[in-house]
Amino acid sequence: MAKLHLTCREATELLSRGLDQPLGRPERMALWLHLIICRGCSHFGRNLRVLRDRIVTGVRAGTVSSSAQMLSAAARARIGALFGNAHKPRDQ
Amino acid sequence: MSTPEAPSKTEARAAATRWLEQYGDRLYRHALALVRDSAQAEDLVQDTLLAAFAAHASFRGEASEYTWLVRILRNRVTDLHRRTREVALSHLHPDADEEFLDRLFDERGHWRDAPPVWSSPEAGADQRDFWRILELCLGLLPERQVAAFRLLELEGADSDAVCKVLEVSASNLWVLMHRARARLMRCMTENGLGTTEGADG
Numbered sequence: 001m002a003k004l005h006l007t008c009r010e011a012t013e014l015l016s017r018g019l020d021q022p023l024g025r026p027e028r029m030a031l032w033l034h035l036i037i038c039r040g041c042s043h044f045g046r047n048l049r050v051l052r053d054r055i056v057t058g059v060r061a062g063t064v065s066s067s068a069q070m071l072s073a074a075a076r077a078r079i080g081a082l083f084g085n086a087h088k089p090r091d092q
Numbered sequence: 093m094s095t096p097e098a099p100s101k102t103e104a105r106a107a108a109t110r111w112l113e114q115y116g117d118r119l120y121r122h123a124l125a126l127v128r129d130s131a132q133a134e135d136l137v138q139d140t141l142l143a144a145f146a147a148h149a150s151f152r153g154e155a156s157e158y159t160w161l162v163r164i165l166r167n168r169v170t171d172l173h174r175r176t177r178e179v180a181l182s183h184l185h186p187d188a189d190e191e192f193l194d195r196l197f198d199e200r201g202h203w204r205d206a207p208p209v210w211s212s213p214e215a216g217a218d219q220r221d222f223w224r225i226l227e228l229c230l231g232l233l234p235e236r237q238v239a240a241f242r243l244l245e246l247e248g249a250d251s252d253a254v255c256k257v258l259e260v261s262a263s264n265l266w267v268l269m270h271r272a273r274a275r276l277m278r279c280m281t282e283n284g285l286g287t288t289e290g291a292d293g
Contacts, residue, residue: 007201009193016270020244020251040206047210047277054222055245061219071120075134076112079141083108 006034011041015048104148108141115158119165125242126169126257136172140165166257173259189234189271196274207277210285222285229279237272240265 004026006014011034014027023031035042119140123133143164144151151160198204230238236258243249243257255265 007197008203009197009201012274013266013270016273017266020266020269040203043207043209044274044277047207047281048273050210051273051276051280052245054219055226058219058223059246059248069117069121069124071116071134071137072130075120075137076116079112079116079134079138080109082138082142083105083112083145 004030004033006030008034008038008041011035011038012044015041015045019048019052104145107148108145111141111144111157111161115161118158119161122162122165122243122247123169125247126166126239127172136165136168139168143168166253169257170259189237189275192271192275196278207281210281225280225283225285226276228283229276232279233272233275236260237268237275240268241272241276244269 011031014023014031017023018028018031035045116137119137120133123136123140124130127133127136140161144161147164151157155163196204230241233241239258240254243254244251251262251265255262258265258268260268
């Protein structure tokens with residue numbers, strides 16, 4: 001049984017988990033009651049949404065695939081060479 | 093037993109070359125989420141493709157090729173974690189982050205400093221900035237938190253798979269994600285994300 005009175009620490013845990021899986025009814029109720037009176041946690045919850053939305057947007061737009069997140073050319077060549085690559089020029 | 097005729101080595105080579113081309117970056121990002129170190133991530137991609145090359149004949153097309161490759165990659169990571177278990181358990185324990193929460197909340201569990209609200213993003217103008225700050229702050233998270241966060245949020249992995257790779261229970265995963273998000277939020281606020289109104293204090 002979830003308790004009705006949440007600390008901010010508990011409320012932020014529920015806010016975070018709520019992004020990844022549906023919360024139970026008592027948890028939602030307790031969270032709702034807490035958010036009515038707590039500005040800090042409301043901000044935290046809103047910021048979590050902003051974070052999630054911007055990541056989703058970025059992943060979709062491909063912003064996330066910066067060069068730092070790609071296999072380096074050197075590694076690619078090294079790994080490719082292991083499979084006796086087809087890049088060998090054919091004779092004639 | 094009726095095994096289908098093993099594909100020739102040439103076929104396996106061609107397949108491996110294609111995997112590298114098609115999935116190299118995605119596998120690398122996946123690996124990077126798990127090990128952090130780019131050299132180690134590159135090695136993981138290499139090991140994965142070598143293992144896939146050797147097992148080419150056993151790929152039956154029940155899953156997509158990429159899913160199959162990721163499964164191999166994850167097994168490699170699990171092995172890797174197993175080999176470095178002592179390290180993994182000592183400073184990577186998911187509960188070892190109480191001290192950060194204690195800085196955030198007082199002994200009654202209330203905010204010491206309530207977070208300011210971030211302004212919603214306008215257009216895509218500052219999107220680049222957002223990613224720069226996000227990457228910077230991800231770099232400061234404890235290892236398992238960043239792995240959980242990258243896999244769930246950036247790679248879109250499902251939580252069961254993440255639990256398996258990180259060898260944690262579901263509730264531990266939520267703990268990791270909570271800490272990761274709380275740390276990120278603090279760090280990103282400190283680095284000037286979306287606080288046009290200015291935080292008080």
